[in-house]
Amino acid sequence: MPNRPEMPITDPQPEQAQPVGEQIRDLRKVRGLTLQGLADKTGRSVGNLSQIERNISDVSIPVLKEIAEALDVSINWFFQGVANAPADERDIIVRADNRRRLEFAGTGMVEELLSPNFSGTFEMILGTFAPGAATGSENYSRTGEVGGYLIAGELQLTIGERAFSIGPGDAFTYPSTEPHRCWNPGAAVATVLWVVAPPSY
Amino acid sequence: MPNRPEMPITDPQPEQAQPVGEQIRDLRKVRGLTLQGLADKTGRSVGNLSQIERNISDVSIPVLKEIAEALDVSINWFFQGVANAPADERDIIVRADNRRRLEFAGTGMVEELLSPNFSGTFEMILGTFAPGAATGSENYSRTGEVGGYLIAGELQLTIGERAFSIGPGDAFTYPSTEPHRCWNPGAAVATVLWVVAPPSY
DNA sequence: AAATGAAATTATTGTAGTTATTTTCATGCT
DNA sequence: AGCATGAAAATAACTACAATAATTTCATTT
Numbered sequence: 001m002p003n004r005p006e007m008p009i010t011d012p013q014p015e016q017a018q019p020v021g022e023q024i025r026d027l028r029k030v031r032g033l034t035l036q037g038l039a040d041k042t043g044r045s046v047g048n049l050s051q052i053e054r055n056i057s058d059v060s061i062p063v064l065k066e067i068a069e070a071l072d073v074s075i076n077w078f079f080q081g082v083a084n085a086p087a088d089e090r091d092i093i094v095r096a097d098n099r100r101r102l103e104f105a106g107t108g109m110v111e112e113l114l115s116p117n118f119s120g121t122f123e124m125i126l127g128t129f130a131p132g133a134a135t136g137s138e139n140y141s142r143t144g145e146v147g148g149y150l151i152a153g154e155l156q157l158t159i160g161e162r163a164f165s166i167g168p169g170d171a172f173t174y175p176s177t178e179p180h181r182c183w184n185p186g187a188a189v190a191t192v193l194w195v196v197a198p199p200s201y
Numbered sequence: 202m203p204n205r206p207e208m209p210i211t212d213p214q215p216e217q218a219q220p221v222g223e224q225i226r227d228l229r230k231v232r233g234l235t236l237q238g239l240a241d242k243t244g245r246s247v248g249n250l251s252q253i254e255r256n257i258s259d260v261s262i263p264v265l266k267e268i269a270e271a272l273d274v275s276i277n278w279f280f281q282g283v284a285n286a287p288a289d290e291r292d293i294i295v296r297a298d299n300r301r302r303l304e305f306a307g308t309g310m311v312e313e314l315l316s317p318n319f320s321g322t323f324e325m326i327l328g329t330f331a332p333g334a335a336t337g338s339e340n341y342s343r344t345g346e347v348g349g350y351l352i353a354g355e356l357q358l359t360i361g362e363r364a365f366s367i368g369p370g371d372a373f374t375y376p377s378t379e380p381h382r383c384w385n386p387g388a389a390v391a392t393v394l395w396v397v398a399p400p401s402y
Numbered sequence: 403a404a405a406t407g408a409a410a411t412t413a414t415t416g417t418a419g420t421t422a423t424t425t426t427c428a429t430g431c432t
Numbered sequence: 433a434g435c436a437t438g439a440a441a442a443t444a445a446c447t448a449c450a451a452t453a454a455t456t457t458c459a460t461t462t
Contacts (some may be wrong), residue, residue, distance in 0.1 A: 034454060045406050050456060057404055062334055065238045079261025092360060096370025114372035120346050122323050122397045124372055145321050149394055151352060159293060171315035193350055195396050235423060246437050251425060258435060405462075413454065423444065431436075 017084045020064065022056035022117070024078075027071045028053075030118040030199055041070035082116045091116055099126070102201070108133030108184075115199070123199035129155070129190040134183030142178040145197045153190030157182045218285045221265065222256035223318070225279075227271045229254075231319040232401055242271035284316045292317055300327070303402070309334030309385075314398070324400035330356070330391040335384030345377040346398045354391030358383045 022111045028038055035046045035053075039176075042049075044066070051057040059067070061075075082090050096135035099112040108130025115123045148171065155166040160178045165185075174180060176196075184190040229239055236247045236254075243250075252258040253268075260268070262276075269276045281311070282301035283291050300313040309331025316324045328394060349358075349372065356367040361379045366386075377397070385391040 006309045036454075045306075046455080047407070047457080048405050050454095051404085054456085058406090088363065089365060092363075092373050092375050093365060093367070096368065114350055115348065115374055120348075120374060122346070122396060123349065124348050124374070124396060126350075126372075145323070147316065147323065147325050149315055149325060149327075162289065162293075164290060164294060166294070167297065171295045171327075172293050173316055173321060173325070174293050186297075187367060193394055195323060195348075197323060197398065237423075247424080248438070249436055251423095252435085255425085261435090306403080403462105404437100404461085408459095409457085411454100411456065413452100415450105415452070417450085419447085419449105421444105421446070423448105424439085425442070428439095429437085432434095 017079070018082070018087070018090055019055045019076045020059060020083075021053045023069070023083060024049075024067060026118045027073065027077075027201075030201055031071060033071075038067070038070055042066050043126040055108075081113065085116075097168065099144075107135075109135065109149040113201075114193075118199040118201065120199065122195055122197035123201070125194040125196065127151070127194055128193040129182075129184035129192070131184055131187050133190075135181050144200065145173065146176050146180070147171070147173045147195035149193045151193060153184060153188050153193065154186035155182050155190050156185045214216050215290050218280065218284070218395075219288070219291055220256045221279045221284075222254045222258060224284060225268060226254040227319045228274065228402075231402055232272060234272075239268070239271055243267045246360070282314065287316075307308075310336065312395075314402075315394075319400040319402065321400065323396055323398035324402075326395040326397065328393040328395055330383075330385035330393070331353070332385055332388050332390065335390075336382050345401065346374065346376045347381070348372070348374045348396035348398075350394045352392040352394060354385060355387035356383050356393065357386045 007028075033041075035049050038044075038049055039046045044063075048057060048154060052059050052063075064078065065075050068077060074183055077100070081098055082094055083099055085095065087095070094114050094116055099114065102111040102113070104110070110128045112126045112128075113123070150166050150168055150170050152168055157164045157166050158181045159172075159174045160180075162171070166172065209350050229236075230248075234242075236250050237249055239245075240247045249258060253260050253264075255307075265279065269278060278301070282296055284301055286294070286296065286299055295315050295317055300315065303312040303314070305311070311329045313327045313329075314324070315327055349365050349367055351371050353369055358365045358367050358373060359382045360375045361381075365373070367373065
Protein backbone atom coordinates (compact mmCIF):
# COMPACT_ATOMS: atom_id res chain seq x y z
CA MET A 1 0.00 0.00 0.00
CA PRO A 2 2.33 2.68 -1.19
CA ASN A 3 -0.19 5.50 -1.40
CA ARG A 4 -0.64 7.88 1.51
CA PRO A 5 -4.28 8.82 2.16
CA GLU A 6 -3.66 12.54 1.58
CA MET A 7 -2.49 11.72 -1.94
CA PRO A 8 -5.43 10.11 -3.72
CA ILE A 9 -4.75 8.24 -6.93
CA THR A 10 -7.48 9.75 -9.04
CA ASP A 11 -8.35 13.39 -8.86
CA PRO A 12 -10.22 14.38 -12.01
CA GLN A 13 -12.03 17.64 -11.16
CA PRO A 14 -9.95 20.71 -10.34
CA GLU A 15 -10.83 21.03 -6.65
CA GLN A 16 -13.53 22.14 -4.33
CA ALA A 17 -14.22 25.86 -4.25
CA GLN A 18 -13.14 27.81 -1.20
CA PRO A 19 -15.90 28.23 1.36
CA VAL A 20 -17.06 31.81 1.59
CA GLY A 21 -16.29 32.19 5.29
CA GLU A 22 -12.70 33.29 5.04
CA GLN A 23 -13.51 35.49 2.10
CA ILE A 24 -16.14 37.35 4.06
CA ARG A 25 -13.75 37.77 6.94
CA ASP A 26 -10.92 39.07 4.77
CA LEU A 27 -13.19 41.52 3.06
CA ARG A 28 -14.74 42.68 6.29
CA LYS A 29 -11.32 43.29 7.80
CA VAL A 30 -10.05 45.24 4.83
CA ARG A 31 -13.13 47.41 5.08
CA GLY A 32 -12.30 48.08 8.70
CA LEU A 33 -15.55 46.60 9.94
CA THR A 34 -16.09 44.56 13.10
CA LEU A 35 -18.58 41.75 13.34
CA GLN A 36 -20.80 44.19 15.17
CA GLY A 37 -20.47 46.68 12.34
CA LEU A 38 -21.37 44.08 9.77
CA ALA A 39 -24.21 42.91 11.97
CA ASP A 40 -25.61 46.43 12.04
CA LYS A 41 -25.35 46.78 8.30
CA THR A 42 -26.98 43.45 7.59
CA GLY A 43 -29.45 43.33 10.48
CA ARG A 44 -27.97 40.01 11.48
CA SER A 45 -26.58 38.78 14.78
CA VAL A 46 -22.93 38.88 15.68
CA GLY A 47 -22.92 35.25 16.76
CA ASN A 48 -24.37 34.16 13.48
CA LEU A 49 -21.84 36.09 11.44
CA SER A 50 -19.04 34.65 13.51
CA GLN A 51 -20.24 31.18 12.66
CA ILE A 52 -20.66 32.01 9.01
CA GLU A 53 -17.13 33.32 8.76
CA ARG A 54 -15.79 30.12 10.27
CA ASN A 55 -17.95 27.99 7.98
CA ILE A 56 -19.89 26.55 10.90
CA SER A 57 -23.10 27.90 9.50
CA ASP A 58 -23.76 27.89 5.79
CA VAL A 59 -25.10 30.96 4.08
CA SER A 60 -28.00 30.92 1.73
CA ILE A 61 -27.84 32.92 -1.47
CA PRO A 62 -30.12 35.71 -0.24
CA VAL A 63 -28.06 36.10 2.92
CA LEU A 64 -24.81 36.12 1.01
CA LYS A 65 -26.28 38.79 -1.20
CA GLU A 66 -27.02 40.92 1.83
CA ILE A 67 -23.52 40.48 3.14
CA ALA A 68 -22.00 41.21 -0.26
CA GLU A 69 -23.94 44.43 -0.43
CA ALA A 70 -22.83 45.46 3.03
CA LEU A 71 -19.25 44.82 1.96
CA ASP A 72 -19.70 46.65 -1.30
CA VAL A 73 -19.01 43.83 -3.72
CA SER A 74 -21.25 42.03 -6.13
CA ILE A 75 -22.15 38.52 -5.10
CA ASN A 76 -19.99 36.98 -7.76
CA TRP A 77 -16.96 38.25 -5.89
CA PHE A 78 -17.17 35.09 -3.84
CA PHE A 79 -16.93 32.82 -6.84
CA GLN A 80 -14.33 34.67 -8.88
CA GLY A 81 -10.62 34.25 -8.93
CA VAL A 82 -8.84 32.41 -6.21
CA ALA A 83 -12.18 31.31 -4.76
CA ASN A 84 -12.28 28.53 -7.30
CA ALA A 85 -8.59 27.79 -7.53
CA PRO A 86 -7.34 24.33 -6.57
CA ALA A 87 -7.32 24.00 -2.79
CA ASP A 88 -3.65 23.09 -2.59
CA GLU A 89 -2.50 26.36 -4.07
CA ARG A 90 -5.21 28.88 -3.37
CA ASP A 91 -3.50 30.33 -0.34
CA ILE A 92 -0.32 30.98 -2.31
CA ILE A 93 -0.89 31.34 -6.01
CA VAL A 94 -2.99 33.55 -8.24
CA ARG A 95 -2.87 32.24 -11.77
CA ALA A 96 -2.85 34.62 -14.71
CA ASP A 97 -6.14 33.22 -15.99
CA ASN A 98 -7.88 33.32 -12.66
CA ARG A 99 -7.70 36.79 -11.19
CA ARG A 100 -10.34 38.88 -9.52
CA ARG A 101 -11.07 41.88 -11.68
CA LEU A 102 -11.94 45.31 -10.44
CA GLU A 103 -13.61 47.19 -13.25
CA PHE A 104 -13.74 50.95 -13.35
CA ALA A 105 -16.56 51.59 -15.75
CA GLY A 106 -15.98 54.42 -18.19
CA THR A 107 -12.31 54.95 -17.41
CA GLY A 108 -10.02 52.81 -19.52
CA MET A 109 -8.69 51.31 -16.36
CA VAL A 110 -8.71 47.74 -15.09
CA GLU A 111 -7.19 46.33 -11.96
CA GLU A 112 -6.68 42.67 -11.22
CA LEU A 113 -5.79 41.25 -7.85
CA LEU A 114 -2.56 39.32 -7.65
CA SER A 115 -2.82 38.53 -3.97
CA PRO A 116 -4.90 35.56 -2.89
CA ASN A 117 -6.35 37.46 0.06
CA PHE A 118 -6.08 40.62 2.10
CA SER A 119 -4.61 39.07 5.19
CA GLY A 120 -0.98 39.94 4.55
CA THR A 121 0.96 43.14 5.11
CA PHE A 122 0.77 44.13 1.47
CA GLU A 123 -1.29 43.45 -1.61
CA MET A 124 -0.28 43.18 -5.27
CA ILE A 125 -2.43 44.48 -8.10
CA LEU A 126 -1.96 44.41 -11.84
CA GLY A 127 -3.19 47.66 -13.34
CA THR A 128 -3.94 48.31 -16.98
CA PHE A 129 -4.37 51.77 -18.47
CA ALA A 130 -5.79 52.11 -21.98
CA PRO A 131 -4.25 54.96 -24.02
CA GLY A 132 -5.38 58.20 -22.42
CA ALA A 133 -6.84 56.51 -19.37
CA ALA A 134 -6.31 58.18 -16.00
CA THR A 135 -7.09 57.67 -12.38
CA GLY A 136 -9.43 60.29 -10.99
CA SER A 137 -7.80 62.93 -8.85
CA GLU A 138 -8.47 60.73 -5.86
CA ASN A 139 -6.40 61.76 -2.93
CA TYR A 140 -6.04 58.49 -1.13
CA SER A 141 -5.26 60.25 2.09
CA ARG A 142 -5.10 57.07 4.09
CA THR A 143 -2.08 55.90 5.94
CA GLY A 144 0.17 53.49 4.13
CA GLU A 145 2.53 53.08 1.25
CA VAL A 146 2.33 52.44 -2.47
CA GLY A 147 4.88 50.98 -4.83
CA GLY A 148 4.72 50.49 -8.58
CA TYR A 149 6.69 48.95 -11.40
CA LEU A 150 5.92 49.80 -14.99
CA ILE A 151 5.93 46.61 -17.02
CA ALA A 152 4.97 48.16 -20.33
CA GLY A 153 3.92 51.46 -21.82
CA GLU A 154 4.25 55.01 -20.58
CA LEU A 155 2.85 56.64 -17.50
CA GLN A 156 2.56 60.19 -16.27
CA LEU A 157 2.69 60.20 -12.50
CA THR A 158 1.89 63.05 -10.14
CA ILE A 159 2.83 62.75 -6.49
CA GLY A 160 1.95 65.79 -4.45
CA GLU A 161 3.31 68.71 -6.46
CA ARG A 162 5.77 66.70 -8.49
CA ALA A 163 5.16 65.17 -11.91
CA PHE A 164 7.20 62.34 -13.39
CA SER A 165 7.39 60.59 -16.73
CA ILE A 166 7.72 56.88 -16.19
CA GLY A 167 8.91 54.37 -18.75
CA PRO A 168 9.08 50.59 -18.89
CA GLY A 169 11.27 49.15 -16.16
CA ASP A 170 10.99 52.23 -13.96
CA ALA A 171 9.80 51.78 -10.40
CA PHE A 172 8.42 54.19 -7.83
CA THR A 173 7.37 54.31 -4.20
CA TYR A 174 5.45 56.91 -2.26
CA PRO A 175 3.46 57.33 0.94
CA SER A 176 -0.24 57.04 0.22
CA THR A 177 -0.84 60.10 2.31
CA GLU A 178 0.35 62.13 -0.67
CA PRO A 179 -2.31 62.92 -3.23
CA HIS A 180 -1.45 61.06 -6.40
CA ARG A 181 -2.79 60.64 -9.89
CA CYS A 182 -1.61 58.96 -13.02
CA TRP A 183 -2.52 58.73 -16.65
CA ASN A 184 -1.32 57.03 -19.76
CA PRO A 185 -0.07 59.63 -22.26
CA GLY A 186 1.05 57.03 -24.77
CA ALA A 187 -0.61 55.25 -27.68
CA ALA A 188 -0.14 51.79 -26.20
CA VAL A 189 -1.64 50.13 -23.16
CA ALA A 190 0.31 50.74 -19.97
CA THR A 191 0.72 47.91 -17.48
CA VAL A 192 1.70 48.56 -13.90
CA LEU A 193 2.32 46.24 -11.03
CA TRP A 194 1.12 47.95 -7.87
CA VAL A 195 2.06 47.11 -4.34
CA VAL A 196 -0.17 48.51 -1.63
CA ALA A 197 0.56 48.30 2.07
CA PRO A 198 -1.45 47.71 4.08
CA PRO A 199 -3.98 46.01 1.81
CA SER A 200 -6.95 48.19 0.96
CA TYR A 201 -9.64 47.78 -1.60
CA MET B 202 26.64 88.46 -7.16
CA PRO B 203 23.45 86.55 -7.84
CA ASN B 204 24.83 83.03 -7.66
CA ARG B 205 24.66 81.09 -4.44
CA PRO B 206 27.68 78.88 -3.93
CA GLU B 207 25.65 75.67 -3.83
CA MET B 208 24.20 76.48 -7.25
CA PRO B 209 27.05 76.77 -9.74
CA ILE B 210 26.28 78.45 -13.05
CA THR B 211 27.16 75.50 -15.20
CA ASP B 212 25.77 72.16 -14.19
CA PRO B 213 26.49 69.70 -16.95
CA GLN B 214 26.07 66.54 -14.84
CA PRO B 215 22.54 65.52 -13.75
CA GLU B 216 22.45 66.48 -10.08
CA GLN B 217 24.36 66.24 -6.88
CA ALA B 218 24.77 62.76 -5.48
CA GLN B 219 22.95 61.83 -2.32
CA PRO B 220 25.10 62.25 0.77
CA VAL B 221 26.10 58.92 2.22
CA GLY B 222 24.60 59.57 5.65
CA GLU B 223 21.07 58.39 5.00
CA GLN B 224 22.37 55.48 3.01
CA ILE B 225 24.47 54.28 5.90
CA ARG B 226 21.54 54.65 8.24
CA ASP B 227 19.15 52.74 6.00
CA LEU B 228 21.62 49.97 5.54
CA ARG B 229 22.45 49.76 9.23
CA LYS B 230 18.78 49.55 10.12
CA VAL B 231 18.04 46.82 7.63
CA ARG B 232 20.93 44.86 9.11
CA GLY B 233 19.36 45.23 12.53
CA LEU B 234 22.37 47.09 13.91
CA THR B 235 22.36 49.94 16.40
CA LEU B 236 24.87 52.75 16.34
CA GLN B 237 26.57 50.94 19.20
CA GLY B 238 26.70 47.76 17.18
CA LEU B 239 28.21 49.53 14.22
CA ALA B 240 30.62 51.33 16.53
CA ASP B 241 31.82 48.00 17.87
CA LYS B 242 32.29 46.60 14.39
CA THR B 243 34.17 49.61 13.11
CA GLY B 244 36.02 50.59 16.28
CA ARG B 245 34.50 54.03 16.00
CA SER B 246 32.54 56.13 18.47
CA VAL B 247 28.78 56.22 18.61
CA GLY B 248 28.70 60.01 18.60
CA ASN B 249 30.81 60.16 15.51
CA LEU B 250 28.67 57.67 13.64
CA SER B 251 25.56 59.59 14.61
CA GLN B 252 27.04 62.71 13.08
CA ILE B 253 28.15 60.89 9.97
CA GLU B 254 24.69 59.49 9.40
CA ARG B 255 23.22 62.96 9.66
CA ASN B 256 25.83 64.39 7.35
CA ILE B 257 27.22 66.63 10.05
CA SER B 258 30.59 65.02 9.75
CA ASP B 259 31.96 63.98 6.41
CA VAL B 260 33.51 60.59 5.97
CA SER B 261 36.84 60.04 4.34
CA ILE B 262 37.19 57.23 1.86
CA PRO B 263 39.11 54.93 4.20
CA VAL B 264 36.46 55.39 6.88
CA LEU B 265 33.64 54.79 4.45
CA LYS B 266 35.40 51.64 3.41
CA GLU B 267 35.46 50.44 7.03
CA ILE B 268 31.78 51.17 7.41
CA ALA B 269 30.93 49.49 4.13
CA GLU B 270 32.76 46.40 5.26
CA ALA B 271 30.94 46.36 8.58
CA LEU B 272 27.66 46.62 6.68
CA ASP B 273 28.70 43.93 4.22
CA VAL B 274 28.60 45.93 1.03
CA SER B 275 31.36 47.02 -1.30
CA ILE B 276 32.16 50.69 -1.13
CA ASN B 277 30.66 51.35 -4.52
CA TRP B 278 27.25 50.61 -3.00
CA PHE B 279 27.18 54.22 -1.93
CA PHE B 280 27.64 55.54 -5.46
CA GLN B 281 25.44 53.13 -7.36
CA GLY B 282 21.83 53.43 -8.30
CA VAL B 283 19.59 55.91 -6.62
CA ALA B 284 22.59 57.44 -4.88
CA ASN B 285 23.32 59.40 -8.03
CA ALA B 286 19.79 59.94 -9.24
CA PRO B 287 18.51 63.51 -9.58
CA ALA B 288 17.72 64.90 -6.16
CA ASP B 289 14.13 65.75 -6.98
CA GLU B 290 13.15 62.17 -7.66
CA ARG B 291 15.55 60.01 -5.75
CA ASP B 292 13.21 59.42 -2.85
CA ILE B 293 10.48 58.17 -5.16
CA ILE B 294 11.78 56.77 -8.41
CA VAL B 295 14.23 54.10 -9.42
CA ARG B 296 14.88 54.35 -13.14
CA ALA B 297 15.38 51.23 -15.20
CA ASP B 298 18.90 52.29 -16.13
CA ASN B 299 19.93 53.19 -12.61
CA ARG B 300 19.33 50.28 -10.30
CA ARG B 301 21.50 48.83 -7.59
CA ARG B 302 22.57 45.37 -8.59
CA LEU B 303 23.06 42.46 -6.28
CA GLU B 304 25.21 39.91 -8.03
CA PHE B 305 25.24 36.30 -7.01
CA ALA B 306 28.48 35.08 -8.49
CA GLY B 307 28.35 31.66 -10.11
CA THR B 308 24.57 31.27 -9.97
CA GLY B 309 22.86 32.66 -13.05
CA MET B 310 20.94 34.96 -10.80
CA VAL B 311 20.79 38.73 -10.62
CA GLU B 312 18.71 40.93 -8.40
CA GLU B 313 18.16 44.63 -8.85
CA LEU B 314 16.63 46.91 -6.29
CA LEU B 315 13.49 48.74 -7.33
CA SER B 316 13.02 50.55 -4.04
CA PRO B 317 14.92 53.76 -3.44
CA ASN B 318 15.67 52.83 0.16
CA PHE B 319 14.87 50.36 2.91
CA SER B 320 12.84 52.68 5.06
CA GLY B 321 9.40 51.56 3.93
CA THR B 322 7.29 48.61 4.97
CA PHE B 323 8.19 46.62 1.89
CA GLU B 324 10.85 46.45 -0.76
CA MET B 325 10.64 45.64 -4.47
CA ILE B 326 13.28 43.66 -6.31
CA LEU B 327 13.62 42.65 -9.92
CA GLY B 328 15.03 39.15 -10.15
CA THR B 329 16.50 37.50 -13.21
CA PHE B 330 17.13 33.78 -13.52
CA ALA B 331 19.23 32.49 -16.41
CA PRO B 332 18.08 29.15 -17.83
CA GLY B 333 18.77 26.53 -15.17
CA ALA B 334 19.59 29.07 -12.50
CA ALA B 335 18.34 28.42 -8.98
CA THR B 336 18.36 29.96 -5.58
CA GLY B 337 20.26 27.92 -3.02
CA SER B 338 18.13 25.97 -0.58
CA GLU B 339 18.25 28.93 1.71
CA ASN B 340 15.60 28.69 4.37
CA TYR B 341 14.97 32.35 5.02
CA SER B 342 13.46 31.55 8.37
CA ARG B 343 12.99 35.16 9.32
CA THR B 344 9.68 36.72 10.04
CA GLY B 345 7.94 38.44 7.17
CA GLU B 346 6.26 37.92 3.87
CA VAL B 347 7.23 37.48 0.25
CA GLY B 348 5.27 38.13 -2.91
CA GLY B 349 6.22 37.54 -6.51
CA TYR B 350 4.93 38.17 -10.00
CA LEU B 351 6.39 36.36 -12.96
CA ILE B 352 6.91 38.84 -15.77
CA ALA B 353 8.49 36.44 -18.23
CA GLY B 354 9.75 32.87 -18.46
CA GLU B 355 9.06 29.83 -16.35
CA LEU B 356 9.74 29.18 -12.72
CA GLN B 357 9.65 26.14 -10.51
CA LEU B 358 8.75 27.21 -7.00
CA THR B 359 8.96 25.17 -3.81
CA ILE B 360 7.29 26.46 -0.67
CA GLY B 361 7.64 24.14 2.27
CA GLU B 362 6.65 20.72 0.95
CA ARG B 363 4.72 21.99 -2.02
CA ALA B 364 6.07 22.51 -5.52
CA PHE B 365 4.46 24.74 -8.15
CA SER B 366 5.03 25.47 -11.80
CA ILE B 367 4.70 29.16 -12.44
CA GLY B 368 4.14 30.79 -15.81
CA PRO B 369 4.09 34.37 -17.05
CA GLY B 370 1.44 36.47 -15.34
CA ASP B 371 1.15 34.16 -12.35
CA ALA B 372 1.60 35.63 -8.90
CA PHE B 373 2.35 34.09 -5.52
CA THR B 374 2.62 35.05 -1.88
CA TYR B 375 4.02 33.17 1.08
CA PRO B 376 5.30 33.75 4.58
CA SER B 377 9.07 33.95 4.60
CA THR B 378 9.13 31.62 7.56
CA GLU B 379 8.53 28.78 5.09
CA PRO B 380 11.65 27.38 3.49
CA HIS B 381 11.53 28.24 -0.19
CA ARG B 382 13.57 27.69 -3.30
CA CYS B 383 13.10 28.36 -6.97
CA TRP B 384 14.74 27.58 -10.23
CA ASN B 385 14.27 28.28 -13.87
CA PRO B 386 13.50 25.04 -15.72
CA GLY B 387 13.02 26.79 -19.06
CA ALA B 388 15.27 27.70 -21.94
CA ALA B 389 14.61 31.43 -21.63
CA VAL B 390 15.49 33.95 -18.96
CA ALA B 391 12.90 34.20 -16.19
CA THR B 392 12.07 37.62 -14.77
CA VAL B 393 10.35 37.97 -11.41
CA LEU B 394 9.22 40.98 -9.53
CA TRP B 395 9.68 40.28 -5.83
CA VAL B 396 8.05 42.07 -2.96
CA VAL B 397 9.62 41.57 0.43
CA ALA B 398 8.15 42.80 3.69
CA PRO B 399 9.72 43.99 5.82
CA PRO B 400 12.72 45.06 3.72
CA SER B 401 15.72 42.83 4.16
CA TYR B 402 18.88 42.56 2.18
C1' DA C 403 -29.86 23.11 10.69
C1' DA C 404 -29.72 28.17 11.14
C1' DA C 405 -30.34 32.18 14.27
C1' DT C 406 -30.22 34.52 18.61
C1' DG C 407 -28.60 36.68 23.03
C1' DA C 408 -25.70 36.41 26.76
C1' DA C 409 -21.63 34.57 29.05
C1' DA C 410 -16.84 33.20 28.43
C1' DT C 411 -12.77 33.76 25.98
C1' DT C 412 -9.53 36.04 23.28
C1' DA C 413 -7.57 40.30 20.99
C1' DT C 414 -6.73 44.87 21.01
C1' DT C 415 -5.71 49.20 22.88
C1' DG C 416 -3.97 52.43 26.23
C1' DT C 417 -0.68 53.85 29.80
C1' DA C 418 3.06 54.09 32.89
C1' DG C 419 7.57 52.69 34.00
C1' DT C 420 11.81 50.98 32.30
C1' DT C 421 15.53 50.32 29.28
C1' DA C 422 17.82 51.09 25.04
C1' DT C 423 19.16 54.19 21.44
C1' DT C 424 20.29 58.45 19.56
C1' DT C 425 21.59 63.28 19.80
C1' DT C 426 24.01 67.04 21.76
C1' DC C 427 27.93 69.28 23.26
C1' DA C 428 32.20 70.55 25.56
C1' DT C 429 36.67 69.30 24.76
C1' DG C 430 40.90 67.17 22.69
C1' DC C 431 43.14 65.99 18.44
C1' DT C 432 45.35 66.16 13.62
C1' DA D 433 39.45 74.61 10.21
C1' DG D 434 36.97 70.30 10.95
C1' DC D 435 36.94 65.35 12.68
C1' DA D 436 36.71 62.43 16.87
C1' DT D 437 35.57 61.33 21.58
C1' DG D 438 32.99 60.42 25.92
C1' DA D 439 29.49 61.61 28.87
C1' DA D 440 25.09 63.98 29.74
C1' DA D 441 20.52 65.02 27.88
C1' DA D 442 16.81 63.90 25.03
C1' DT D 443 14.17 60.42 22.20
C1' DA D 444 12.60 56.42 21.04
C1' DA D 445 11.61 51.46 21.84
C1' DC D 446 10.16 47.98 24.73
C1' DT D 447 7.53 45.78 28.71
C1' DA D 448 3.94 44.74 31.72
C1' DC D 449 -0.37 45.35 33.22
C1' DA D 450 -5.02 47.08 33.24
C1' DA D 451 -9.05 48.38 30.66
C1' DT D 452 -11.81 47.88 26.73
C1' DA D 453 -13.34 45.90 22.56
C1' DA D 454 -14.06 41.99 19.63
C1' DT D 455 -14.88 37.28 18.91
C1' DT D 456 -16.30 32.67 20.10
C1' DT D 457 -19.11 29.48 22.55
C1' DC D 458 -23.31 27.59 23.84
C1' DA D 459 -27.92 26.83 25.57
C1' DT D 460 -32.14 27.91 23.62
C1' DT D 461 -35.57 29.36 20.04
C1' DT D 462 -37.29 29.53 15.22
